[in-house]
Amino acid sequence: MKIQSLGVPALADDTLAPVAVKTRKALAILVFLLRTPGNTIPREALADFFWSNTSREKATQSLRQALRQLRSIEETVGIGFLKTGNMHVSLDPGGLDWDLVRLETLIGRGRAEDFKEAATLWRGEFLNGYEALDPEFNSWLLIERERIRTDLLADCFKKIDGMTTGDDNDDIEAAAKFLLHVDGTLEHAHQTLIRHYLTLGHTERARQQLKTCERELAIGLDAKPDPTTYRLFEENADPVQMGSGTKRGVFNLTGMLGPTDNGEIRLPEISILSLSLDSGGHMNARMLRDEIVAGLSSYRSFELVQAEYREEEGGASVTRVESGELGSYLLRFRHDPAASRVYIQFESRDTGRILFNEIIDFEVLGDRSSAHVAAFHTVNRIHAYVVGRLRKGGMSMPFARWCQAESLIWEFTPTADEKALLILDELERSHTTFSMTYAGKASINMKRLLYYPKEMADSNQRIEDILSVAERGVLLDPWQSVNQRVYGWALVQSGLAEDARRAFRHAEQLNLVDPNNLMSVAEGLAFVGDVEKARKIAERAFGLFPAVPRIFFEYLANIHFAAEDYSSAAEAIERAPTGSIFGLTTRIAALVCTGRENDALNVLETFSSRFGNSIDRDLLGPHDRFPWHQRINFFQDPSTRANYRRGADLVQRFFFGGI
Known part of the structure; x- marks a missing residue:
């Protein structure tokens, strides 16, 4: 069966006869499974992903109907590709001829005829017209489109990189024209053709290409070409730089591509x-x-x-x-x-x-x-x-270095964070497309905004910059749960609650067995108001451990607080680690909201006697335009924010000597 996912999606059998699909969601599920690592996903997650605005029971029923439609397609084309069980839905891609895979294969071969055939396969954006199927699916689709486009363009430029004028004339031209077929406003591709024509001595063709570049940029972006594009004609006077019609030149697109990886990330x-x-x-x-x-x-x-x-x-x-x-x-x-x-x-x-x-x-x-x-x-x-x-020292492979950095991040100390950043900087230099590097950096800098605000103010790091770094990790690999989770937290701190909710839901679906992932997601969903979902995920995470880590009770307390169950929040936080000023604030806020202000003051006295000398009072002051109570208050619901601030104000007054 042939699957067309570039442009308007469609199916055809091996005779190219169209295969009818009753609903667009059935076809979207088929393509979604093709893009899923391992081609397998839990039924529950699939139902939530395509029917996020309905009840679980109705979503499950709708999923069953969509899967029946795919079963009817199997009968039509005479091959089996769908595997369904009580827990998971899987796909066997062996009998499927997918246009995206064919396109990647053609670009991988990289000859002129391959790029010309690739141009016939690119009929438009991935799953064009499917944006309104479901909000959760649309979030995935937008990220996936960007990822597909970025990967294709990078692969094409890497093929051009090192091609030699004189030996690879047709290949260079066909590759650049394919790039412009995908995106006519891609100035790097215009520059490639201009440089190529000038190297061959075809000055008039180069000028025509410049005019085409000017027209495409004006129509598509309302912009003019970069000065470097015009300077290509000046550089042509230097035969050493550009070559000539009789002297071969070698393409080196490193400047266009930016830093490139020095090898793939190998895993155990x-x-x-x-x-x-x-x-x-x-x-x-x-x-x-x-x-x-x-x-x-x-x-x-x-x-x-x-x-x-x-x-x-x-x-x-x-x-x-x-x-x-x-x-x-x-x-x-x-x-x-x-x-x-x-x-x-x-x-x-x-x-x-x-x-x-x-x-x-x-x-x-x-x-x-x-x-x-x-x-x-x-x-x-x-x-x-x-x-x-x-995670042990002495190992140098990139994934081992990431494991070492991740271990340091969980220590929650300034010294460990500095060591982790050194490792992450090293990884970014050597492997620019290793996505978890950016999630790690964003995580550390968000932590610094909370724990070391004075240092962050001095470094001019803003949450907008951190959000950009986290977003890069997601764009590079949206299937990595830590990328989605860190992105969700950056969105929470940026006040983008709905976007954060989608990121947290993605993170949950990507790893349903890691309790650390589930509890972080549950707390994040509670902060953005999805309280019932947060409670269910937290219950699942707690059920995975024979002995629950104490830090989980701090997450659970915040979930109870978001649900306005202040008594349960106060009980849960008593079982959490006692040295955190943020856990203390949740406890004080819960006690205040249950009318137990005297108990709250007693807790503050006890805390001060045990940890008072280690409290950074500078932490409680204003930094970078935002006072402490705003930096730590992640609750997006206005009434919950106000109730939490009552506790934060009491903590701040107590340690500033106002009580």
Whole structure:
């Protein structure tokens, strides 16, 4: 089946006969699954994504109808591509001929005929006309369009970079013309053609291209070409710089492209081996394996490989390998029907050492929520071991360096933040498209606005700048949960509540097994007013841990406060860490709102006697136009903001000596 997603979406069979789709959402779901890493997504998340303004029950019903429409398409074209289960919806892209994949393949080959064929495939923006299907889907679509366009343009320029006039004349011209077919206002592509024509000695064609550039920029952007475009004609007088009709020139577009990466980001590799599961294995055993694999995939921290489908020199993929510092691992599942158990073994392929074993009885798997918890524990152990190992010093691979920076960010100290920024600066210089670098930087600088406002005021860092950095991370990789989560927090601090809500919902859907992600998302949604959703997510996160980290109770207290359940907020914050001035403010505000001001003063006295000498009183003063109570008050609902300020004012008066 042929899928057209560039321009107005459409389907066709292998004879090019059109295939009818009853609703646009059914076709949008098909394309959405194609763009989803692993081509798998939880049913619940898919329903929320396409029917965000309806109840869960109605959204689930609508999803079932859309999936039935896709089933009817399978019957029409005679191939199966959809896999549906109780928990997930998956896509097998093997029999699908997708225009976007063909386009990327053509650009990857990069010859003149390839770029000409690519131009016939680019019929317009990705999923043109599908913007109004749903607010959640539209947010994803806008980001995805930008990502597709950016990737295509960057790949084209990289193909041109290094091409030689004289050897690659047709390729250079076809590539630049394809770029202008995608975007006629792309001045870099006009410059490429002008430079190319001048190098060949075709001055008149270069002048005509300049006129075309002037016209396109005037119509599309109401602008004029950059002075550097006009200077190309002056540079042509220098044969060393530009070459001539008889002297070949080599294209070097580094200045146009900006900094380029010095290689891709490699991840630790996990090979998955399933024994006795796929050949008549118990359904619950397969479900457990799929839940574990989906959980590992959602972290986006591993290269997952199906061991049964892969062969390596010297034998099967389960043999020992030399993987370097990132590590290579084998995750082995074995089903024993006689014992009604699933055996899970995780081992290092570098050394052959077994890192841990788990035995899970089917009695546990009989309850779906228990199966979720069992899968989470396995995923958490794997993630903790692999990433924890990379956080140790001395490792130099980019992903290992990111793990080290992330660990420092969670320490919440100025010294750790400085060390993390040094690592992130190093990563940005060497790998400019590594998206989590920008999420890390935005996270640190947001923290500094709260904890070290005087230093931030001196550095002229503003929330607008931080938001821009966070947004860059999302544009580079909108499928990374930390990118969406940090972007959501930057939007909260910028007062853009609705945009923040969408970012937090995306972050939740991208990683449903990481309780740190879920609790941060839950707190963020509570701040922007989506309180019921926040409570459900927090309940799910708490259910994943046998022993809940104390910091989670501070998040939970803010969720209760947003719900105007001040008694529960006061109870929750008592179980949180006691040294935070921000947790203290939530506790004081909750006590004040329940009419317990004397208790609030007693808490302040106790806090002052224990931590008074360590409190930075400068923190409570005004910085960068915003007083302290505004900087820490993330609640977007006006009445909740006012109630929280009552607590913040009491804290501020107490430590400034007003009480």
